[in-house]
Amino acid sequence: MSGQEPQPPARLFSTPAGVKLGPLELIADGAARNFVLQIGEGFFHGFVVRQGEAVRGYVDRCPHAGLPLAQKLDDYLTPAGDLITCSWHGALFDIDTGACVGGPCAGAALRPWPVALIDGWIRTT
Numbered sequence: 001m002s003g004q005e006p007q008p009p010a011r012l013f014s015t016p017a018g019v020k021l022g023p024l025e026l027i028a029d030g031a032a033r034n035f036v037l038q039i040g041e042g043f044f045h046g047f048v049v050r051q052g053e054a055v056r057g058y059v060d061r062c063p064h065a066g067l068p069l070a071q072k073l074d075d076y077l078t079p080a081g082d083l084i085t086c087s088w089h090g091a092l093f094d095i096d097t098g099a100c101v102g103g104p105c106a107g108a109a110l111r112p113w114p115v116a117l118i119d120g121w122i123r124t125t
């Protein structure tokens with residue numbers, strides 16, 4: 001035994017460009033999907049919101065308390081689908097900008113995760 005405690009995997013907050021996340025159809029129109037990418041020894045947690053052919057990505061970390069937003073898989077949007085919501089304390093975020101528009105983190109914003117639809121595929125950029 002080495003006597004050292006095992007270290008948790010590193011948490012990453014960005015990804016390289018060009019990672020193919022999947023075809024557009026992977027996410028229903030008006031819905032969101034969680035993605036976890038292993039990069040080397042670290043893990044990136046993010047989510048993508050689809051509105052028609054528009055895709056927006058954000059790091060899955062609420063600026064209020066640093067928690068992942070969804071307690072149920074892929075549950076990132078309000079019932080009306082017009083805002084991103086954090087399931088812990090009800091923060092609300094604009095889908096296009098990630099800005100907090102309600103709840104306990106006014107003035108803060110989600111960290112963007114740059115993604116784009118390229119030739120029918122959602123990719124990191």
Ligand code: FES
Nearest residue numbers: 062064086089091
């Ligand atoms: S952790 Fe998201 S609102 Fe508190």
